[in-house]
Amino acid sequence: MxxxxxxxxxxxxKKRLDGVEDVLVVDIAGLEANKNVELRKQLRQKGIKMLMVKTSLARRATEGTALSAAFEGSEGSATIVWGAEDIVSLAKEITKYTDDKAYAPFAPKGGSMGGSKLSAADVKKVSTWPSRTEQLSLLVGQILAPGANLASQLLGPGAKLASQVKKKSEEEG
Incomplete structure (x- = not known):
């Protein structure tokens, strides 16, 4: 070349990966062509992009960026995957297809998260973390919980008193 x-x-x-902060490297060698097309289509519907590239070219393109860690020490060709809401959602999707027997040789090889290199085992660990949406819902729940407790403590005695007053007024009426 x-x-x-x-x-x-x-x-x-470089243009394709401009603005991308996290990437996973997967192994699709041996995946049947029809299954490869089907997998790419399903990932594309979820906003995930997949590209096979020679690692030496990927190393040149990501040199000086946070993604360069993903290609350290790798040789030959690599399939890179990026997109989704965050790295956790991406890892969840990739491990979901790894566990599916229909895509048998498909497996994560590693990646880069926040400039740190990920191994295949790290990708599996990341997939068990709560996604950004789940983290936000947990945070909102923790923020609202004290207010809800306070409101119930303030309203509880008042509601009890109101029911007793109503009961007394019905007895006399």
Whole structure:
């Protein structure tokens, strides 16, 4: 491959990964062509992009970025996956397809999260974390809980008193 062609591919890859902070590297070698197309289609519907690239070109394209850690020490070709709401959602989707027998050779090889290199085991661990949406709902619940407790404590005695007053007024009436 000529240097000019390598530069073109590297520039295109830089544009595609512009603004991407986290990426996973997966192994799709041996995946049947029809299953590969089906997998790509399902991932695309969830806002996840998948691209097979030569690791040396990916290393050149991500040099000096947080994504460069994903390609340290890897050789040959790699399939990179990025997108979704956050890295946790991405890892959950990837491990979901890893566990599916229909996509048998498909497996995570590693990746990069916040500039740190992830191993295949790390990807599985990340997939068990709560996603951004789940974390926000937990946080909102923790923020609202003291107010809800206070409101119930303030309203409880008043409601009890009101029911007793109503009961007395019905007895006399």
């Amino acid at each position: 000529s240097k000019y062609l390598k530069d073109l591919i590297t520039d295109d890859l």
